[in-house]
Amino acid sequence: MTSSNGTGPKRVLVTGGSGLVGRAIEQLVQGGEALPSEEWTFLSSKDADLTNAAETRAVFARCQPTHVIHLAAMVGGLFRNMKYNLDFWRQNVHINDNVLQTAHEHGVTKVISCLSTCIFPDKTTYPIDETMIHNGPPHSSNFGYSYAKRMIDIQNRGYHEQHGRMFTAVIPTNVFGMYDNFNIEEGHVLPGLIHKTYLAQKNGTPLVVWGSGKPRRQFIYSLDLARLFIWVLREYQEIEPIILSVGEEEEVSIKEAAESIVSAMGFKGEVIFDTTKSDGQYKKTASNSKLRKYLPDFQFTPFSQAVKETCDWFVANYDVARK
Known part of the structure; x- marks a missing residue:
């Protein structure tokens, strides 16, 4: 992938650089x-x-970025979101406002923020696309995180209209891969x-999968997403977000993912689906x-x-993996 916009040096700052x-x-x-x-x-x-404006400014002053890939966020799975919706809203709004405003103050050429498909309206038609983000409230289980991420799109539009900034966002579907957070609860x-x-496998016990296994998701491998991020950095010239995902035909059920x-x-034990646990959204087809x-x-x-590469990495790095 070659660069088509500008020949000067790019100093790229990646927030959330130690995450997945x-x-x-x-x-x-x-x-x-x-x-x-x-x-x-x-x-x-x-x-x-x-979340601290002074610390954010200090880091920008030190790194002097011309481009920013903004990945930093307070994140978690379904059950953590349901428990801490207010915290997810406040932490993420502070992070996003500090990063975007500081990038503006430093004259950063381009900022690419990372959104999530959970920001889309809960009641919608499928497949969802980039034009539908603000068409209704998100799923109630993670409204704090969802609205905080949606507001990045509003801010990007504002920085562009008021200041001519090239601030945009990408919307990946469910990302997985090496260096993920493998915490079972959160x-x-x-x-x-x-x-x-x-x-x-280690304890010789059944594998208990929470929920019915029927919800369907599009999963994107972190290395594929990384390649697309680099392409967006160099080539994508729209303020409007872009969904980064495998096609609709690649959607798999949680049961198929577990299999x-x-x-x-190489797990040979029994697999049990615990239907007393919440399924969350049935589908989010993008x-x-x-x-x-x-x-x-x-x-x-x-x-x-x-999946095989991720499992192999996790087994080989069990002692140091986040869990």
Whole structure:
């Protein structure tokens, strides 16, 4: 992927650089996918508290970025969101406002923020697309996080209209991969299932999957998403967000995802679906037709291969993985 906009050096600051997507981008950058004109800095929560405006300003003053990939957020799975909706709203609004305003003050050329498909209206038609973000309230289970992420789109529009800024956002579907948070109680569905399967195998107990297994999701491998982020950084010139996802036909049920993990890890025990636990949203099918107009030939890693690579990484790095 080549750069088509400007020949000067790019100093790219990645917030949330130690998380799932940040680590994937770093892996590609260190693996030779950075251009000679690009300098990359990956920021973790240890480097600065982005809910604090002064700390945010200090980090920008130190790094002097020309471009920002904004991944930092307070995140969690369904059950943590249901418990702490206010905290998710406040933390994320503070982080986003500090990063976008400081980027504006520093004359940053481009900011790409990361949204989520959970921001879309709960009552909607499928597939969802980029025009439908503000068409109704999000699912009640994670309204704090969803509204905070939606407001990035509003701010991007504001910075563009008032100041001519190129601030945009991407909307990935369910991301998974190496360096994920594999916490069973508070993490997302796929890493949680990988950790559960590992423990069930180790302890000789059944694998208990929360919910009916019927909800359907589009999963995107973190390395695929990282490649798309780098493309957006260099090539995408719209303020309007873009959904980064596999196609609708790649959607899998939670039951199929669990079966893929069971197969990847060679688990031979019983699999039980605990239907007393909430399913969350039944589906969030997203259209990737806008992405395909730009990148008709982009090759996504097959789901089973990506699951196998993630499971292998987790087993090999069990002691250091986030869990």
